Amino acid sequence: MTRKSLPLTSSEFSSLLERIPTPFYLYDGDGIRENARKLYSAFSWADGFIDFFAVKALPNVNILRFLKGLGFGADCSSLPELLLAKEAGMEEGSIVFTSNDTPQEEFEAAIDMGVILNLDDITHIDRVLETGRAFPKRICFRYNPGPERTGNAIIGNPVEAKYGVTKDQVIDCYKRAKALGSEVFGLHTMVASNELDENYIVETARMVFSLVKRIRQEAGVAISFVDLGGGVGIPYREKDDGIDFPSLSGRIRELYDEMILKEGLGPLRITFEMGRAITGPYGYLVSSVRHVTHKYKDYVGLDASMADLMRPAIYGAYHHITVLGKEESARDHIYDVTGSLCENNDKFAVDRHLPEIKRGDVLVIHDAGAHSHSMGFNYNAKLRHAEYLKLDGRIYKIRRDETYSDYVRTMLPEMEEI
Numbered sequence: 001m002t003r004k005s006l007p008l009t010s011s012e013f014s015s016l017l018e019r020i021p022t023p024f025y026l027y028d029g030d031g032i033r034e035n036a037r038k039l040y041s042a043f044s045w046a047d048g049f050i051d052f053f054a055v056k057a058l059p060n061v062n063i064l065r066f067l068k069g070l071g072f073g074a075d076c077s078s079l080p081e082l083l084l085a086k087e088a089g090m091e092e093g094s095i096v097f098t099s100n101d102t103p104q105e106e107f108e109a110a111i112d113m114g115v116i117l118n119l120d121d122i123t124h125i126d127r128v129l130e131t132g133r134a135f136p137k138r139i140c141f142r143y144n145p146g147p148e149r150t151g152n153a154i155i156g157n158p159v160e161a162k163y164g165v166t167k168d169q170v171i172d173c174y175k176r177a178k179a180l181g182s183e184v185f186g187l188h189t190m191v192a193s194n195e196l197d198e199n200y201i202v203e204t205a206r207m208v209f210s211l212v213k214r215i216r217q218e219a220g221v222a223i224s225f226v227d228l229g230g231g232v233g234i235p236y237r238e239k240d241d242g243i244d245f246p247s248l249s250g251r252i253r254e255l256y257d258e259m260i261l262k263e264g265l266g267p268l269r270i271t272f273e274m275g276r277a278i279t280g281p282y283g284y285l286v287s288s289v290r291h292v293t294h295k296y297k298d299y300v301g302l303d304a305s306m307a308d309l310m311r312p313a314i315y316g317a318y319h320h321i322t323v324l325g326k327e328e329s330a331r332d333h334i335y336d337v338t339g340s341l342c343e344n345n346d347k348f349a350v351d352r353h354l355p356e357i358k359r360g361d362v363l364v365i366h367d368a369g370a371h372s373h374s375m376g377f378n379y380n381a382k383l384r385h386a387e388y389l390k391l392d393g394r395i396y397k398i399r400r401d402e403t404y405s406d407y408v409r410t411m412l413p414e415m416e417e418i
Contacts, residue, residue, distance in 0.1 A: 002235040002242060004320045004366050006327075007031065007284060007390050013324055016395060017286075017362060020386070023304035025373050027058075027398075028282040029066060029391035032369075035278060036070040042245035045253055046270040052096045054230050054275025055081040057370035060387060062398035063279070064088035075230075075273035079106045082113060092116075096227065096273065098142060098188065100163055107131050118142055118188050118227070122169045125176050140186030140227065141165055141173045145207060158191055170211070174219040185221050187212060190229030194276060196240060198248055204228055205252045209259040216265060225269035228252075232277040236318050236367050243277065276370040283369020285309050289361045290340075298335050300357050305339025306346045307382035309365060309372050313345045320366040321349060329355035337363070341380050383407060 007028035008016065016026075043049040052075035053067050059081060064074060065088040073094030074085035085095050095115040099106060102120070104127065110117055111133045118140040119125065128135060144164030158164075165173050174185060189208055192200055205228055212223045235242045252270070260266045287304035311317035321337065323329070331353040339346040348365060357363075376384045383406070387399035 002238055002240055004238055004322065006322060006364060007282070010325060013362070020388070022362065023285060023287040023302070023308055023385050025308075025368065025385065025387040026284045026286055026395075027063070027279065027369055027387065027389045028284075029389050031282040032066070032279055033070060035282070036067070036072070039245050039274075039278070040071055042249040043270065045249070046256075047267060048225075048269040050094060050269075050271050051278065052094070052227065052271060052273040053278060054273050054370075055084060056374060057275030058279050058283070059084055059374050060398055061088050062389065062396075064090070066389070066391075067278070068094075072278070075275070076115075079103075079109050082106075082110060082115065086113065096140070096188075098273075102127070104131065108133065111136060116140055116186065118186065119173070120163060120165075122165050122173050125173065125180070129180075135177070135180040135182060137182055138184040138186075139177045139182040140188050140225075141170065141177075143170055143187060143189040143208075143211060145189070145191060148207070164189065171215065171218045174215055174221040178219065178221055184224050185215075186225045186227060187215070187223050188227035188229065188273075190231055190273070192231040194233035195231050196233040196235065196243065198243055198251070201228070201232060201243070201248055202251045202255070204231075205255050206259070209255055209265075212260065212265055212268065213263055222265075223268060225271055227271045227273055230273045230275055230277070232272070232274050234276055234280040234367060234370075236320065238320065242281075278370075280370035281367055283367065283372060285365040285368045285372065287363050287365065289357055289359055289363065292357055292359055297351075298333065300335045300337045300354075300363075302337065302339055302348070302363060304348075304365075304385070305341045305380075305382060306343070306348075307339070307341060307377050307379055308385060309348065309368055310375050310377070311371060312348050313343075319348060319368065321352065321354060322364045322366065323355050323357060324362040324364060326355040326361070331355055333357070341382065343379075378407060381407060 050073050052073040054075045061084050068089050074090045075096050076082045077099050092114040096118050097110040097115050098118040100120040108131045117136050120142050142164040144158050146158050208226050215221050232243050260268050287302040290303055291301035293299045306313040333356050334351055336347055337349040383402040386401045389396045389398050
């Protein structure tokens with residue numbers, strides 16, 4: 001069971017709401033820092049351990065700068081994400097570029113930046129050569145195990161996934177890279193997303209460690225680091241339990257000792273690219289009730305919409321909701337909690353048991369610290385909202401509200417013939 005708590009007391013929330021308008025995102029930096037401490041402490045046995053934080057989860061340069069200070073690197077999937085990581089002060093060796101269907105200019109930029117290039121397909125070797133740059137001395141490949149593993153609802157079946165090189169291709173990838181002059185080799189995989197079964201993560205490590213041996217035997221390549229991907233989930237529902245970092249680490253260490261050290265395949269650097277597991281539980285979307293309506297169902301209409309948080313609409317994802325000031329009240333009413341988009345799936349919750357809600361109440365939507373603000377959009381010309389960081393007893397604005405001027409900035413005032 002997971003107790004859903006708030007980052008501020010009732011009086012602190014009241015004071016904050018007097019100063020800033022809803023809706024807005026609030027991140028608990030103190031919680032993120034303690035979570036990071038637990039992760040790095042759990043994997044302290046693994047020399048050089050690092051988590052390449054998945055920038056897509058929370059792409060705010062202030063967050064990335066904060067995470068850098070906690071020992072994180074960055075996992076990037078586009079040139080703008082690379083630039084954010086650089087602006088945050090991340091060093092070359094702590095940035096991984098993992099992309100797919102990659103534009104040629106992004107390959108060029110990644111090579112010029114000197115970051116770790118993680119190739120998604122065997123044909124990408126030729127795309128890298130077409131840049132005219134020297135083939136990277138340090139290279140990594142993303143592995144897709146296909147029918148050997150099952151995915152989950154979010155990332156899908158590996159056989160049907162567009163990501164990664166296959167079992168039949170992976171050896172040739174490393175042979176070619178070695179022949180082209182690469183000297184430091186990494187191996188990456190990610191076969192699940194938001195996974196709460198510790199066994200699944202452990203079996204991924206087993207799969208990767210086994211592949212390390214195969215690559216050494218068949219390609220004559222010594223793997224220097226393995227990236228076990230992200231995929232570690234968080235308990236969105238109160239009935240769920242999260243992944244215990246010490247337990248996970250202990251089981252991976254046992255595999256490492258047995259499959260890597262005893263086989264003479266070490267030293268091998270262990271890395272992850274967790275994003276959701278780092279910041280997800282420590283983000284909150286705060287929104288005010290505009291309307292309470294009674295139709296064929298009872299609806300609570302918020303000043304936020306799925307343009308602010310689209311996970312419930314596209315995944316049917318669950319996010320816990322707290323009604324400020326009514327935390328201890330009975331959840332004896334059933335509501336659909338909605339936004340104002342012209343889409344009927346613009347709902348944060350369906351048939352949710354909540355306390356009685358009145359116009360003007362403030363709702364806090366939990367576990368919005370990853371893949372939430374970052375997935376926002378401008379449908380219905382909705383403008384994206386501000387982000388704030390709570391840290392050491394203070395509240396910092398880290399992104400202002402988007403304005404109409406921001407929204408129309410890229411529109412030409414008159415049509416321009418080309």
